[in-house]
Each structure stands twice: as structure tokens, then as C-alpha cells.
Amino acid sequence: MACRGRGTDLLSGIIPELCQKYPDLHFMIGGEGPKRIILEEVRERYQLHDRVHLLGALEHKDVRNVLVQGHIFLNTSLTEAFCMAIVEAASCGLQVVSTRVGGIPEVLPEDLIILCEPSVKSLCDGLEKAILQFKSGLLRAPEEIHNLVKTFYTWRDVAERTERVYDRVAGEAVLPIDKRLDRLISCCGPVTGYIFALLAVFSLLFLILLRWITPDSVIDVAVDATGPKSSWTLQHPRRAKLDEDDGKSETR
Template structure:
């Protein structure tokens, strides 16, 4: 229990997602920061993800956060392949060993997250899902993903979205009751993203882009913006951090217009290096075609940069109007927005970076996110877990005559497989894992009786 805090129920939470450190991104950062703040509030938290290269087995991060890197095969874009049943023995063993009470899955793109929800419901555990993305309704990929989401969430206890736009999108895609969907935004650690007080004006204007270089992030728009503005403003430079298949497009633009000295492509960035890149610029540009929240613009604003962004998804909800210039997702509109920011910068009408930072650091904090997530856990802890017959009825009535019956069959097979595993290895003979989370030194005392040493703490950047 947090020292001096009010009495509260302590939960044993298992965060599950294919996306976690050492991979970098918004979901990875969200899972890590939320876990740390929940541990600070007195809860037991562990993370389950797939193996990354040689990183397999169990690792411990800051505050004793235990991470299980499972040896599951990656299929596409860091998401595991799934047959639905192959992950049950591993996940069941973890849930029992760690005495998990709440399974919290993250990201619609994560196959492991959907597997964990399915197995947790079969085991009678409470389930929570956080959706970090927006999807369409027309293309084949969206239709299939939305159908999977409908199946996965129809009997999930509670769903969290990171913006009101995201909530509306998820409710429509998965045909959910809005009353079981909450909005809890992302956050930023303001101590990690501060302005550089030693920065000097050398007469140049630097536009910073930090993003995965993929189609969804609007890199094709960026490739049209760069030559147009560089021709118009000789003092303008672009600093681009990130990696992806669209990098070749930016390299071609740089080569065609001979902009090697004005467009720097930094490649993939470690999260701890992002701040050092941001503070080199004056304006932050986001060209995303779809976003549920967009952590990058909050981090940039926290570093004191003027933000110019596309007006898509949940982005208009993130920052107040005086801290962001919103544009349509087109080259012309974004160029107009950037020119407006350049004019403000030249005239000195923009607020100082320190003023912007002091405003932004009050908007989103991980402790607030953890408090609100804790209320969701308290709510689902008091809910009744659906028995198997009601769960089958929910699947068949909610998911359509074909999909519903198919997944109802899967649920029955999953239940029988679980019964077989419990017969082979009863829950009672599975060793209970030592709780590694909690106040500093507590997990060392548990493991080694107060002796010095213990498991080496491994930071996300390692």
C-alpha cells in the first residue's frame, strides 16, 4: 500500500501485449509507465510479451517490474502468430503462478493480447482492454480486425480508450455498450521532456519530425512539404528521427533536390534520445493520417516546441488551440500551417519554451492515469465473471450467426483444453512466484532474506 494513502484494494495485474521494450513506440511506453505508477500505488504488476531476439525468459525492470518474454513466433510487425490454443499452457501457468486477478491487454494489433483475453475469461479472471488505435470500416483489413475486436471485447469486463474520438470509433467497430468504455488519455513524464535553456539562436529554423516512417504517419505528405518549404525558406532545416519502409521516399527527395545539408535522417531513436533531438528544433511537425492520441506532440510541446499537426482522429483533443496549429492532411494545408508557425517564430510572438513546458506538464501525468485505471480495476473486481453457458450465449448472439458459432466452438475447446491442463498439472502444485514489486528493497528481502545482491535491475534501454 502506498505510504500515507487511503486504504484501497490491491490488485495483481498482468499487462499483456506484443509491443514492449526493447521495441519502441507509444504502446510500449504506455505499458511501462502505467505499470511503474501502479506499482508505486501498491499493486502487483507484471508484463507478458514475446521474446525479442536473445531477450527471452524473465527479466526485471525498475521497481522490480517482472517481464515474461515468451518464446512465441513473431508473424508480422512484431505481432505473434496465433492458433489461439498454443499460448494457453504458458499464459495459464503465469496467471496461476503470479496469482493474477486482472488481465489488462493492450492494442488491437496484438494477437497475444487477444489470446490472453480469451484464456483469462475461460479461467474466470477479470479482463480489461486498452485500445490505442483508430480503424476504418471499409477496407478488408479493417473489416477483419473489427470482427476480431467484436469477438474479443463482447464479454470483456471493461474497455479503455485514449481519447473520445477513439472511444466513439471502438464502440462502433465492436458494437459495444458505451457504459463499459472509459476514456483515459496517455501521458508524458515532464521531467524527461524539458526545454534546453542553453539553446542559442543561430539564424536557422529547424523543423523536427519524430515518427515511424510508414504510410499511416503521412510520410508521403512530408516528402511533398520538404522541397516546397526548403525552396521558399533558405534558413529552413528538417531533422527527421525514426525508421520504416518510407525512409526511401525521403532519401529520394533529399537526393533529387540536393538537400543533404538541410535534411538529416537520424534513423531509429532510443526513447531516452528523443528529448535531445526535439530540443534541437523550433517547430514540431506531425503528418499522421490517423491517430487515437499521439504522444509525440505532447512530448514536443513539453520541450517547448510549436506544434503543427494534421487534424485527424483524437489529435484536436490533445492540446489547447494556442499550443498547436491544426491542418488538413494535405501538403498545401500543412505548408500553410508551417508558414504560420515560421512567421510567429520570426516575429517573436510565440511563448517561451519554459512557459509552454510549465503549461503542458499540468495536462497529462502518469500518476493521474494510474489513479483512473485503478478505479477501472476496482469496478471490474466487483463484477461477476460470466459462467461458460452465458459466455457462449453472448458470443453467439453478439458476433453474428457464423462468427459467433465458430468462436463459441473455440471457447468450448479452450475450456476442455484448460480442464486437461488442470488434470495434468493441478493449480495447487504450481509454485507461487515471489512478488518482486513494491517498495525499494522489498523484493530483495523476499528473495535473499535482506542480504545484498539480488536480481540485476535492467532498464528498458538495455
């Protein structure tokens, strides 16, 4: 089993419980930090030196070689926006078990990830489910998982999604400062809301000061450097011809 070295407190409770139930279970833990000593103490206390392998910080080029040694990937993060690590693990053919936090539920489909609450009991239940699936041969083949995951995220797809977000934001109405402050106060509570509103006012005053020191009129306006009619293309006709040829080759 490959593990990510976040949520160390959760991981320190999972290791002894599952190692006791499954004698053939091994943990490979990647990552480095001040809480590594907690895992070292757990390994020492339960005499798990031959079953808990602390790999420390890994170079990105070495991540794949570590992941393919396991069958299940455990992510115990308490906060997460996207979590590229579980995409990499799934791409290497591992069944993912992860906490249900942040944007993680949106990263992989339900049949490729077992989502758990950020608690030792919930994660142990999720891991036992994955272990039983593995032992009964119900997990997908690594090649099948890899071929599926590699279709989820491409640079073109990411760029199109990002563009849609920018277009949606650009089309939204800009709220005046008083309504922004009202929204902060109403959404964040009577105490925290006023603190955030005060910080927002200070930020606005600081921005006004900066615009007074350096007026907008003295700042160069960014030119459109992309597209068929951009200034960059007009200045470099040979490059434009190459881009046009590349575009034709992509559509063939």
C-alpha cells in the same frame, strides 16, 4: 523544424513545397525504416542536403537534445493511439503540428497543437500557420510551454485515470455470447461482421479447450499484495511501517 519519421509519404510531399517557400526552413527527421529511401530521394532530387537532416533511429536519451534544436514539431502519423512523441516535443517547448488521427486530439490542448487532416495540403497549411506565428513572435516561450505540459501527466494522475477505467468496466454488465456475436455482426458489416463473429466463436472454443486442459481449480488465485490489510503488508511489518511513514511525508 523537428519531424517524426512516420507518414513518410506525406512528409515527402511537404518538404519540397515548404522548402521552396521558406529558404531558411530546415527539417530534422528522426526515425528509421524501409521508407527512409523515399526521403533520401526527395533530398537528392531537390538538392536539399543542407536543409533536410535524416538522423535515423535515436536513443531515448538523445531525443531531448534533438528536439530543443527546433521550434516546430511535425507529426505525420496516419494511425495513433496516444502519441507520446508530441508530449515530449511540447515538453521541450516546441509548437506541435500533427495529423488529426486516433487519440491525438485528446493529448494536448488546442493552444499547444495545430491539428490537420492527413493530407499534404492540410499539413502544409498547418505548418505555414505555425511558421507565421513563430516569425511574428506569437508562439509561447519554450519555458512556458514546458511548465504547462509537465502538469498534464503525472504517474499518480495516470494511475487514477486507469483505475477509473477499470472501475467503469468492472461495473458494466457482461453480455452473453449470442448478444456479443449480434453486436459484432451489426457493427462491422454483413461480411466483416460474420468473419469477426466466426473468429470469436473459434476463440471461445479454444478457451473452453484450455480450461478443460487446465481447470480453474488448479490455478492459484492472486492474493491482494497492496493496501494496509494485504497479505504482503502483514508478512512484512517493517516494510508496512516504512510505507506508512512515506504516506505521512507525502501529505505534509
